[in-house]
Amino acid sequence: MTNNRDLDKSITAKIAFFKGAIILDVEDDETGFPDARLIDAERALVDPPVKPKRPKATKRESSDSDRLRDRQNEFEIVTTKMRKAAREDFPKIVGIKRVSSAPDMAPKKVQKVDKGKQPASRAPKKTTPPKLQHSSTLPTPPKMEWYKEVGDVPRALGRSKIPKPANIKLRPESQQYMKNLIVYFYQNNDYDEGRRLRIHKVIELGGAWVKEWRDDVTHVIVDERINYTELLKHLEERYGVKQIPAHIIVTNWDWYMGRVFDLKCLPLEPHGPLYRIRGAPDPQVSTTNLHSSSPQLESQDSLQLKPSKGKAAAREERSPSRIEDSFRQEAPKSRKRTISPDRQPSRSPRPDSRSGLSSGHKYSDALSAAIGQAKAFEHLPLDFEEDEASSRPSTSEGTGTDTESEEERPRKIRKTSPMQFSKFDQSKFQCMTKNDGTSTSGNPNQRTIEVLQEMGKYYDMMQDSWRTVAYRKAVTTLKKQTEWITTKEQAIRLPCIGERLAAKIEEIAMTNGLRRLESTKTDSLDENLRLFLGIYGVGLTQAHKWIQQGYRTLDDLKEKAHLTKNQNIGIEHYDDFATRISRIEVEVHGQIVRKALQKIDPLFEVTIMGSYRRGAKTCGDIDCVITIPKGSIDYIRNTVVDELVPQLMKEDFLKVGLATTSKDNGSKWHGASALPGSSVWRRIDLLLVPWNEMGAALIYFTGNDLFNRSVRLLASKKGMRLNQRGLFKDVMRGPNRAKITEGTLVESRSEKRIFEILGVPWRPPHDRQI
DNA sequence: GGGCCGTACTG
DNA sequence: CAGTACG
DNA sequence: GCCC
Numbered sequence: 001m002t003n004n005r006d007l008d009k010s011i012t013a014k015i016a017f018f019k020g021a022i023i024l025d026v027e028d029d030e031t032g033f034p035d036a037r038l039i040d041a042e043r044a045l046v047d048p049p050v051k052p053k054r055p056k057a058t059k060r061e062s063s064d065s066d067r068l069r070d071r072q073n074e075f076e077i078v079t080t081k082m083r084k085a086a087r088e089d090f091p092k093i094v095g096i097k098r099v100s101s102a103p104d105m106a107p108k109k110v111q112k113v114d115k116g117k118q119p120a121s122r123a124p125k126k127t128t129p130p131k132l133q134h135s136s137t138l139p140t141p142p143k144m145e146w147y148k149e150v151g152d153v154p155r156a157l158g159r160s161k162i163p164k165p166a167n168i169k170l171r172p173e174s175q176q177y178m179k180n181l182i183v184y185f186y187q188n189n190d191y192d193e194g195r196r197l198r199i200h201k202v203i204e205l206g207g208a209w210v211k212e213w214r215d216d217v218t219h220v221i222v223d224e225r226i227n228y229t230e231l232l233k234h235l236e237e238r239y240g241v242k243q244i245p246a247h248i249i250v251t252n253w254d255w256y257m258g259r260v261f262d263l264k265c266l267p268l269e270p271h272g273p274l275y276r277i278r279g280a281p282d283p284q285v286s287t288t289n290l291h292s293s294s295p296q297l298e299s300q301d302s303l304q305l306k307p308s309k310g311k312a313a314a315r316e317e318r319s320p321s322r323i324e325d326s327f328r329q330e331a332p333k334s335r336k337r338t339i340s341p342d343r344q345p346s347r348s349p350r351p352d353s354r355s356g357l358s359s360g361h362k363y364s365d366a367l368s369a370a371i372g373q374a375k376a377f378e379h380l381p382l383d384f385e386e387d388e389a390s391s392r393p394s395t396s397e398g399t400g401t402d403t404e405s406e407e408e409r410p411r412k413i414r415k416t417s418p419m420q421f422s423k424f425d426q427s428k429f430q431c432m433t434k435n436d437g438t439s440t441s442g443n444p445n446q447r448t449i450e451v452l453q454e455m456g457k458y459y460d461m462m463q464d465s466w467r468t469v470a471y472r473k474a475v476t477t478l479k480k481q482t483e484w485i486t487t488k489e490q491a492i493r494l495p496c497i498g499e500r501l502a503a504k505i506e507e508i509a510m511t512n513g514l515r516r517l518e519s520t521k522t523d524s525l526d527e528n529l530r531l532f533l534g535i536y537g538v539g540l541t542q543a544h545k546w547i548q549q550g551y552r553t554l555d556d557l558k559e560k561a562h563l564t565k566n567q568n569i570g571i572e573h574y575d576d577f578a579t580r581i582s583r584i585e586v587e588v589h590g591q592i593v594r595k596a597l598q599k600i601d602p603l604f605e606v607t608i609m610g611s612y613r614r615g616a617k618t619c620g621d622i623d624c625v626i627t628i629p630k631g632s633i634d635y636i637r638n639t640v641v642d643e644l645v646p647q648l649m650k651e652d653f654l655k656v657g658l659a660t661t662s663k664d665n666g667s668k669w670h671g672a673s674a675l676p677g678s679s680v681w682r683r684i685d686l687l688l689v690p691w692n693e694m695g696a697a698l699i700y701f702t703g704n705d706l707f708n709r710s711v712r713l714l715a716s717k718k719g720m721r722l723n724q725r726g727l728f729k730d731v732m733r734g735p736n737r738a739k740i741t742e743g744t745l746v747e748s749r750s751e752k753r754i755f756e757i758l759g760v761p762w763r764p765p766h767d768r769q770i
Numbered sequence: 771g772g773g774c775c776g777t778a779c780t781g
Numbered sequence: 782c783a784g785t786a787c788g
Numbered sequence: 789g790c791c792c
Contacts, residue, residue, distance in 0.1 A: 424792095428791095455789095456789090459789075464789080465774090466773090466774065466789060466790085467789040467790095468789080469774070469789075469790090470774090470789030470790055471789065472789095473789085473790075474789080474790085495790090495791095496789090496790060496791085497789095497790080498789070498790050498791080499790095500789070500790090501789065501790080536785090536786090537780085537784095537785065537786085538784095538785080539784060539785050539786085540784090540785095541783080541784060541785090542784075542785090564780075564781070565780090566780080566785090609788080610787090610788070611788090621787095623787085623788080658779095658786095659778075659779045659780070659785090659786070659787095660779085661778080661779080662779090663778090663779090665778090666778075666779080667777095667778075668778065668779080668786095668787075670778095670779085670786075670787085685786095685787070685788095687787090699788090700776090700777090700787085700788055701787080701788055702788075703787085703788040704788065705775090705787080705788050706788095707788085708775070708776085708787095708788055709774080709775045709776085709788090710775090711775090712775040712776065713774075713775065715775090716775080716776095721775095721776080722775085722776080723775085723776050723777060724776080724777070724778095724787090724788085725777090736772080736773070737773085737775095739776090
């Protein structure tokens with residue numbers, strides 16, 4: 001058991017320095033750290049086999065775009081005040097332009113129903129008994145469906161760019177539990193796939209959807225994150241509605257519709273606390289408001305499709321879940337956000353396949369089908385899409401890269417040998433040009449970059465990984481510009497910038513801001529999502545689920561959620577893991593590992609990788625590559641797992657393992673470490689690399705992620721495959737690059753050689769910050 | 771209208 | 782297997 | 789988001 005004392009002298013010196021540094025240098029390690037003390041660590045950094053230059057890039061280089069997803073940055077960004085700027089309250093950019101006209105049938109305009117119809121068709125309280133006669137087929141009357149007459153037609157499901165109005169097939173009447181109901185959603189648009197699905201569902205069940213508020217609305221279904229105050233504000237601002245008539249049911253999808261599917265009829269006590277959204281008044285108490293005509297109050301009630309009382313009552317307590325209850329109690333406090341006018345985003349269509357909802361489903365087992373479907377989209381993130389634009393002018397610029405036959409069609413299985421590249425424009429790969437994140441400060445497009453980065457972070461958080469990547473690429477492009485890009489025409493010629501980004505760039509240049517971004521700022525759901533995504537072991541799926549269940553704080557999770565071991569650790573050390581680590585501390589961690597390992601076998605080599613190697617001022621974690629000349633991977637693994645880790649655990653340097661290799665082909669150890677005397681845990685990754693794979697490993701572990709993806713994509717275009725083990729050729733790929741054969745190893749030992757073979761100009765780690 | 775990197779570890 | 786992680 |  002060694003302790004501080006046993007540590008190498010240089011280490012203790014560094015620790016001392018580090019402790020000092022921590023005080024004066026916490027948030028700004030900016031101008032690095034001096035010097036001498038580091039030399040030794042820097043030296044040690046020289047990469048063994050391949051010897052890429054050490055990152056003496058310590059000097060300035062304000063770029064810290066080392067890792068966009070960096071949580072801390074995200075937090076900072078969000079918190080950061082947006083520069084004020086032309087923010088004239090923009091009018092609904094969202095609404096309107098969509099579905100307006102259905103090709104096949106003129107969608108009767110809403111107005112017609114407007115006033116007079118209120119007790120509308122509801123009169124014939126037909127409420128067919130839920131006794132399903134199972135005549136699953138006698139749907140849609142020949143004439144125009146009710147929902148089209150009374151309400152609006154949402155656009156069809158699916159992701160087609162050109163929105164088509166949906167033609168929704170209603171369920172048989174026996175299953176139309178929402179017959180003649182008029183539903184207003186908030187957010188009230190059908191851009192978001194999840195919400196669109198819900199709108200379709202309402203219609204299938206016999207209801208109608210209205211895009212604009214009307215007096216005869218019977219139900220308001222709000223997104224999970226919306227509270228009553230926000231809803232009211234929206235209604236007042238947009239429609240001058242100051243109070244929501246008491247007979248109108250204000251609820252959210254899961255709590256209410258879950259019941260509907262469950263009961264196969266409308267709930268008995270639609271105003272009960274079970275369905276009330278956050279901040280909603282208790283009707284019992286605040287009977288203050290019910291001014292408007294409420295003939296519907298009764299009708300609403302009468303509409304109840306005889307729910308089997310006993311059963312309904314029985315389920316009442318447990319069904320919609322206690323979570324909401326408990327949540328509701330503490331809701332008020334955790335909700336600090338006040339405003340946020342109508343449209344706010346929250347994002348994004350899952351790239352998944354979940355389309356054919358309205359299409360050809362037969363609800364043979366209506367209930368289970370309904371439940372299944374309700375479940376299917378209960379976790380769908382809701383959001384709105386921004387306006388779409390357009391046409392694609394396909395600025396086919398100069399380089400007549402007429403990609404063709406071979407490369408062009410991924411259809412057929414093909415095999416390409418590395419040397420016979422067909423022509424695709426290799427120069428278009430971002431890995432081909434140097435990207436030191438520098439230029440950020442002096443760049444004339446600085447402001448634009450900032451704004452786009454924020455948008456990118458927003459999309460990242462909101463699950464839209466492809467948009468995130470697109471924004472990051474665009475930012476990279478902008479960083480390389482020496483001119484201030486102010487117009488669409490200028491912008492659209494640049495790589496990775498298309499119409500929509502070009503328009504945004506122009507807007508930023510003109511107004512110094514981006515309206516679209518403003519609207520994201522006030523979204524409180526974002527904060528929760530951010531919070532949860534910051535937990536190690538929690539991704540979008542889990543975060544959305546928790547939010548859906550009403551959890552809002554880490555304490556909520558600790559008390560109520562089922563957590564995996566890693567998630568527990570992630571929560572326990574949330575702040576630790578979210579804190580950036582100074583280079584100096586990173587070095588100290590690395591040195592401790594190195595010393596311990598070399599005590600076991602002096603031939604071991606430890607190299608610090610990741611953003612550290614790219615010269616970042618601060619790092620999110622510590623990546624150590626462990627290798628040894630003429631040592632098998634098994635030897636490395638056994639040594640690390642059986643000796644190094646236990647030893648460092650014993651010394652209390654390593655605190656816990658998070659993802660630890662076990663299998664015989666394992667290669668990584670993820671865990672947490674802390675300096676002697678420090679209680680701050682750091683994320684540390686040990687990467688076990690056979691000596692002859694160091695070249696490929698260096699590329700991988702140096703990153704950054706986009707750089708890696710770019711190189712890998714390039715490799716695949718050349719019929720090769722690059723991973724952390726090596727570069728392979730003669731990779732056979734199926735439809736769309738699906739790997740069929742592993743290919744044969746071309747090079748793995750030399751980082752430089754791999755670059756050469758791929759035709760990628762060598763660049764030091766510092767310049768790989770795409 | 772589909773692709774957008776390739777892998778390792780967890781439960 | 783999906784989810785999360787790593788660069 | 790962009791690009792083919």
